Amino acid sequence: MNNSAQNDKYVFNFNFDEYLDIETYKQRGGFSALESALKEEQDNVIKKIKQSGLKGRGGAAFPSGIKLEMVNRAEGAEKYIICNADEGEPGTFKDRFIMTHIPYQLLEGITIAAYAAGAEKGFLYIRHEYPKPRKRMEQAIKELEEAGYLGKNILGSNFSLELQIFSGAGSYLCGEETALLASIEGKKGRPQIKPPFPTQSGYKGFPTLIHNVETLTNIPKIIEKGPEWYTSLGTDDSHGTKLISLSGDVKNRGLYEVPFGTSFHEIIYEYGGGPLEGHTVKAVNIGGASGVLVPPDRLHVSLEYGTCAEEEITIGSGAVFVLDERRDILDNVHNRVRFFLHESCGKCTPCREGLRQANILLERFRNAEASYNDLEKLERYTRVMQDASFCGLGQAAGNSLKTSFHYYRDEYISKIRNEEPAEVIA
Amino acid sequence: MNNNVEITLNGNKISVPAYISIMEAAKRNGINLPSLCHHPDQRVKAHCRVCVVEVEGRKNLVPSCSTQVADGMVIKTNTARVRETVKTIVELILADHPQECLTCIRNGNCELRQLSDKLGLTNIQAEPSVKRYPIDLSSSTLVRDNNKCIKCGRCAEVCHHVQEVGILYSHNRSTEICISPEYGKKLSEVSCVHCGQCVLACPVGAIYEKDETSKVWDAIQDPEKHVIVQTAPSIRVSIAEEFGLPAGNVSTGKLVSALRNLGFDKIFDTDFAADVTIMEEGNELLQRLKTGGTLPMLTSCSPGWINYIEQYYPELLAHVSSCKSPQQMFGALAKTYYSKVSGIPAEKIFVVSIMPCTAKKYEAQREEMRDSGFQDVDVALTTRELGRMLRSTGTDFSTLPEGQYDEPMGDSTGAAAIFGATGGVMEAALRTVYEVLTGEELKKLEFEEVRGMEGVKSSTVDIAGSPVKVAVAHGLSNAKKILESIKSGKADYTFIEVMCCPGGCIGGGGQPYGSTNARRQERIEALYRLDKDMELRKSHENPAVKKLYDDFLGCPLGETSHKLLHTHYSDRSA
């Protein structure tokens, strides 16, 4: 199911066995978007992004055009752009792919976005565990600087962009934008209070545009082919395509560019070839560790921001992990709770203590020593964690728990020692 | 900012200023939302999450401390969802907290305990997860018990942003998170100035002063000992708060009676020593001016401040007045002058001070503070420790009779009274220096420009035709500003008063819990009222002080003064 090189239905135009060099990228129209953008007013570029309806692909799905405009309009002696390549969500490998296969398209996107936002300095915040993509990006930045696409007076214009690579601090939480900012500033990578949002006060207090790798890599195509072309992809609700990192118990694991509107069933059965021979799908985890568990009978839901929000499915970074009947749901949920417990910064109570308790309680369920009251507690702590945590980590840490209570309640009940529902405890 | 917005709070439509938080809006309209990490004088942290409320249109609950009101906002603070959440959060905190209330130093005034009571929490269902950390007893003044820490961050905030000493950090992540000096060091291994502001900030019993009340009880019980007590200027306007009375009460007479009830043999006043300090310090300033000594001269009565400059700016020590603090002048005089006058041998005299300050404990123990031939001050208790002693003896503060300080170290002036407020030492010194230099009577005693809570204040005073530029700083972050300006040669002041704690001694780290800036302001006003109502308001007019010089010391800066009342400092930088 690889996407063919010049297909007009796709934004990424990659081949898996191809590692694009700068010349090939140029031959395929590379940098034409940058050239034309630099000749336009910044507001025009912003307008096109707005018209395209592009939304952030890092998880929060905030409209990119609006963010660009906010940074453009913000007061600041300097402005910054940060490309978030922390890619910490387990089961997600799209940003790594972009960086190793099509680094120029990403850098072109960064440069156009920086121009529109009015940012002349920036960082590429690359996950600590990604030394190879980092090397590739270092090299690509150098090539672009030499070719005049980056650095001082890009393509003879007044616009300059100084781009630096920053190696992530090695924690999942550093992908959260305010923690990321703290980490670049040399502080502990913990989330900060919003507002102020980074668009007003980001790196060192300057207005800062923070976008995910995938979001930025969309931009050259939107400029090159126009927002109308972009809105023709996907659905009325969600334009364009989404990179899906498909893994788990499915025949064809890998990375797919999927137009919005495709159902999760199609993603798993057509793109992924369905479950492994002789096995059946038991659950699908959508959105990575911070995502939800979806039972097979809900896979008809289509990949769309609006629909998924209604169905309480988190698209997140686009990770889809298939679990077949051999997997234990409680195992899976417990692993994730342990992951978050390890990654929590610990500063707010619901996340720190809620995860601590969830870990203890899940252990008890897995040992078949739990009670009904334990289930009540686990549900209550999960709700509080989701509802009252400081940042997205704690808020999302309960997603898989919550959906597991809803769709896989039997698995919990079967682990309860005393089958009699306990008296309500005051 | 006069803009108001309309909000709906639990169904009530109200108009509130646009820039305030939901928490503040609720407070102004009859609802105190719970909070643990929030402190009215600190930046908002939003860590503890017990202040969450429901806001229409928001998916999640929002913290009321960090969320600003907006026009049309519909807020609910007591829905089932909010109540269950808040209660659960407190339950989660308690599961990770030793249940030692009955024997805890904060038993009567712990914010966590009060919150648990307020919420009617009767059952902790969460699994107990308390880990045992060793209690840090290494500091000579403070105890840190990490087991009781609820990770609110208030201590670190005050240490970094109010004091800018910055030795408390939050380390590690997840359930291992820990607030302590860097790399988990002990308090004695870092350059702590013993100011105790972290103690005041802590909502629970995780940092507190080393309690020395039993030493005092033992001394009182010992028939061989003549136990005398001195009370710092600021205690008389704060001790009542230890009994739940409002801030800003002047309770000098009741304080004296309370101490007499405890069994002290003599009740003296540090204010007497404060007047002596002015005599010595004023004359030192005049001498520096005459002989071209190091200027600006910096005051030396605040031991936390002395710790700070010794550890962080030792290169500027020559600026610091050689005068001991009033506490230590008192101690040295008690075991010499008072011993002589009373005929009680110095080795039998046991000097207790009631101080607003934890650094006073450190100061009393310094090697330099033994000029009487003995440890000049035996025990320095904080206001809180005195409160504890008094409560344990059934003291009903409000109905105590009005007592009188004893002779010969009980008389004082209004100048000494205001020592407890930021700017007070400066004002007291100016009253005396002016009259000594000009030989004329000062017409207006109030130096308004050096009063008040502003961090750094300055003024130019005309003395005998020459302008004298003075400055006042309180809180070490402000002291730092002054020191930096001296270092860069930009400080053209003659005399600078520095107090370690915000508001001066009335805001010291040994004062009653709940010492917010608003309360500090009330205490300051009480001191100025006290000064205004006094007959004598200038240190050099204190008859007991005159007698001290006539009978014992000779003259200010004389040989005996030099031996007993002055000291030296050392470079203690790490």
Ligand SMILES: Cc1cc2nc3c(=O)[nH]c(=O)nc-3n(C[C@H](O)[C@H](O)[C@H](O)COP(=O)(O)O)c2cc1C
């Ligand atoms: C715990 C946590 C981890 C995150 N990790 C990442 C990440 O690895 N990469 C990323 O692009 N965004 C991550 N985000 C989202 C960012 O905070 C931010 O919303 C995003 O970088 C904005 O880019 P976008 O508008 O292009 O989505 C994370 C958020 C949270 C709460």
Ligand code: SF4
């Ligand atoms: S939700 Fe978790 S990761 Fe986020 S601030 Fe709270 S403790 Fe830290």
Ligand code: SF4
């Ligand atoms: S700190 Fe408060 S809650 Fe904790 S043991 Fe002491 S009194 Fe009880």
Ligand code: SF4
């Ligand atoms: S006593 Fe003062 S300097 Fe020491 S830790 Fe507390 S706030 Fe910091």
Ligand code: SF4
């Ligand atoms: S020691 Fe006290 S003030 Fe400091 S974080 Fe712990 S509970 Fe808060």
